[in-house]
Amino acid sequence: xxxxxxxxxxxxxxxxxxxxxxxxxxxxxxxxxxxxxxxxxxxxxxxxxxxxxxxxxxxxxxxxxxxxxxxxxxxxxxxxxxxxxxxxxxxxxxxxxxxxxxxxxxxxxxxxxxxxxxxxxxxxxxxxxxxxxxxxxxxxxxxxxxxxxxxxxxxxxxxxxxxxxxxxxxxxxxxxxxxxxxxxxxxxxxxxxxxxxxxxxxxxxxxxxxxxxxxxxxxxxxxxxxxxxxxxxxxxxxxxxxxxxxxxxxxxxxxxxxxxxxxxxxxxxxxxxxxxxxxxxxxxxxxxxxxxxxxxxxxxxxxxxxxxxxxxxxxxxxxxxxxxxxxxxxxxxxxxxxxxxxxxxxxxxxxxxxxxxxxxxxxxxxxxxxxxxxxxxxxxxxxxxxxxxxxxxxxxxxxxxxxxxxxxxxxxxxxxxxxxxxxxxxxxxxxxxxxxxxxxxxxxxxxxxxxxxxxxxxxxxxxxxxxxxxxxxxxxxxxxxxxxxx
Numbered sequence: 001x002x003x004x005x006x007x008x009x010x011x012x013x014x015x016x017x018x019x020x021x022x023x024x025x026x027x028x029x030x031x032x033x034x035x036x037x038x039x040x041x042x043x044x045x046x047x048x049x050x051x052x053x054x055x056x057x058x059x060x061x062x063x064x065x066x067x068x069x070x071x072x073x074x075x076x077x078x079x080x081x082x083x084x085x086x087x088x089x090x091x092x093x094x095x096x097x098x099x100x101x102x103x104x105x106x107x108x109x110x111x112x113x114x115x116x117x118x119x120x121x122x123x124x125x126x127x128x129x130x131x132x133x134x135x136x137x138x139x140x141x142x143x144x145x146x147x148x149x150x151x152x153x154x155x156x157x158x159x160x161x162x163x164x165x166x167x168x169x170x171x172x173x174x175x176x177x178x179x180x181x182x183x184x185x186x187x188x189x190x191x192x193x194x195x196x197x198x199x200x201x202x203x204x205x206x207x208x209x210x211x212x213x214x215x216x217x218x219x220x221x222x223x224x225x226x227x228x229x230x231x232x233x234x235x236x237x238x239x240x241x242x243x244x245x246x247x248x249x250x251x252x253x254x255x256x257x258x259x260x261x262x263x264x265x266x267x268x269x270x271x272x273x274x275x276x277x278x279x280x281x282x283x284x285x286x287x288x289x290x291x292x293x294x295x296x297x298x299x300x301x302x303x304x305x306x307x308x309x310x311x312x313x314x315x316x317x318x319x320x321x322x323x324x325x326x327x328x329x330x331x332x333x334x335x336x337x338x339x340x341x342x343x344x345x346x347x348x349x350x351x352x353x354x355x356x357x358x359x360x361x362x363x364x365x366x367x368x369x370x371x372x373x374x375x376x377x378x379x380x381x382x383x384x385x386x387x388x389x390x391x392x393x394x395x396x397x398x399x400x401x402x403x404x405x406x407x408x409x410x411x412x413x414x415x416x417x418x419x420x421x422x423x424x425x426x427x428x429x430x431x432x433x434x435x436x437x438x439x440x441x442x443x444x445x446x447x448x449x450x451x452x453x454x455x456x457x458x459x460x461x462x463x464x465x466x467x468x469x470x471x472x473x474x475x476x477x478x479x480x481x482x483x484x485x486x
Contacts, residue, residue, distance in 0.1 A: 007034065007276035007295065014095065016040035017123050017169065018279065019116070019162075021103070021155065022130025024048075024055035027178070027235055030272035031127055033059050035279060036094040043120075045101045045112065045130065052098035060093050067091045103130055103154040104140040110324055113161045122168035125279050127176045128155040128212070137199045144320065145194045151208035156215060156317055157324055163228070163333035170227025172285050175219065176278045177212040177232045179291070184301045186210035188309050190316060211313060213291055213304040218314040220289040222337040229288040231278040236294065238271030319345050 018035050022028035023044025036042040036059070046052035071089055099119070101112035116123075131151040138146045144153060159175060166173040186206030191197065195204055216230040223230070277284075277295045284290065291300045303309055318325060322344065330342045 007273045008281055010038055010280045010282070012038040012040040012280065014039055014041060016125075017120060018042045018125040018127065019045070019123055020127040020129055021045045021101070021158070023098075023127075024051050026268045027238060027271045027275065028127070028129040029055060029059070030269045031129060031275045031279070032096065033063070033094070034269075034272060034276050035125075036096050037063060038280065040124075041095045041097075043097050043099060043116075045099055047100065047102045049098075049100055052100065056096050056098065059096060063094050064091050103150045104146065106142045106149075106154065106157065106321075106324060109154045109157050110161075113158060116162060117165070120165060123162060123165040123173070124169040125174045125176065126159065126162060126166060127178070127275060127279060128159065129176075129178045129275065130155075131178065131208070133180075133182075133205045134201045135205075136201065137195060137204075139194075143194075145199075145204060147204040147208040148194065148211075151205075152211040152215070153317065153320055155212075157321055159215075159219065160321075160325060160329060160333050166228045167226050167335075173228045174279060174284075175216070175228065175230045176275055177216050177230070178209075178275065179212045179232045179234050179300070180206070180209040181234050181237070181293075182206040183210040183213055183234075183304065188214070188303065188313055190312060193316065210301065210304050213300045214310045214313050216291070217289045217305070217307070218310045221310075222334040222341050223288070225336040226334075229284070229286070230290075231284070231288075232291045232300070233274050233278050234291070234293040234298070234300075235271035235274055236266045238268055239265040315345050 012035070016039070018032075018040050020028050020032040020035075020042060021044075023032035023042070024046040028044065032042045032044050044052060044055065046055070067089070068091070099112055099115055102108040132147060135146055140146055140149045142149060155177070166175065182202070183206055185202055186209060187203070188207070188210070213232040216232040220230045274292050274295050278290075278292050290297050291304075292298060299305075325344070327342070327344065330344070334342060
């Protein structure tokens with residue numbers, strides 16, 4: 001039942017250089033291993049050196065065992081048909097290396113970028129795979145909501161700074177951004193990007209995955225004539241370490257366990273197939289801003305394809321990264337882009353600075369009002385109070401986190417209007433995705449309604465694929481060290 005999920009077997013030259021964030025576990029591990037087995041040089045990222053080394057050792061051992069089994073099977077078949085058997089083949093080790101990065105730290109991300117530039121002169125494929133899911137509300141050392149920074153913002157910083165390496169690896173360099181079916185439960189709310197007004201674990205995760213799809217569009221708009229293409233990928237509902245992150249959530253754990261028992265979850269290897277297709281499939285050469293699901297182009301949620309929302313996210317993101325991005329960085333990253341597409345918002349305060357400024361204004365204005373009441377009395381103080389309150393209401397209504405400049409969006413590239421639209425399901429690969437709740441703590445009824453609704457839409461499609469061993473090393477913020485979305 002359903003479509004066979006498989007990626008093409010492509011022979012890649014040894015100089016082909018591929019970077020996979022979160023390549024030590026889950027979908028990232030299987031993506032890195034599959035591409036390395038095709039002959040490419042692969043670099044994985046991880047927060048832990050020990051885990052990175054262990055993942056590479058495991059990858060090498062699995063590859064050796066698989067090649068030996070294949071050789072023995074071929075010889076057995078040859079003997080059965082009275083054909084001469086082949087000699088034992090020399091098994092070359094996979095060309096895999098690692099670089100350490102903690103995506104929950106923008107400074108660590110910048111250190112990673114610097115080391116990458118020192119070790120590499122070009123890059124052919126960048127797979128932004130690492131991530132966390134359904135984490136409890138928490139903020140990074142940079143004061144950003146954890147899903148927002150780990151899944152999206154730090155990856156965008158990497159993309160912007162490594163773009164010259166990708167252009168040096170062109171033509172047909174590719175950026176692959178890992179999304180999720182959970183993106184349909186997300187939204188772009190510029191007044192609550194960091195979840196300080198209200199927070200939902202499902203909503204925060206889904207929004208971060210929606211941003212990856214939107215980034216594929218706003219990046220492609222600026223990459224014309226560079227030979228660099230963008231893809232966003234939904235790997236399906238995948239059995240990865242992300243389930244550890246919602247073990248405290250009984251309803252979600254129940255539906256996750258039921259999905260696994262009913263065969264609705266893919267193995268990490270099957271989940272990685274769509275990422276691998278986006279990386280190496282020759283038929284995708286020259287295509288860009290393509291959303292992929294089950295190894296083929298598909299349609300994401302409508303709001304992710306909204307050009308204005310994409311540009312709003314772009315402007316907001318630049319404001320968040322203002323300490324690490326300059327005009328020169330953008331010009332080097334997008335040498336062919338129109339100048340109006342590279343404008344950094346005038347208001348480049350960080351989210352926390354804006355919140356602090358807002359609070360300071362409110363405290364200062366209340367002090368002024370008290371002094372005005374004492375010195376001027378009745379009517380004069382009332383008029384002043386009314387005059388001062390009005391701008392406060394306007395600034396707190398949306399300007400707190402919204403960049404002031406907005407860029408006019410151009411026509412969307414390939415991959416958004418397909419003749420055959422594929423039904424959208426609710427749960428994601430490594431994550432499931434009902435909708436966001438209201439305040440800091442969700443009530444028992446809200447997640448129940450969300451999950452019951454999600455269960456009604458659980459995909460019934462079963463995936464057929466060649467099973468190969470897959471293992472996992474966990475990480476990234478208490479869930480999947482890196483990877484992994486799914």
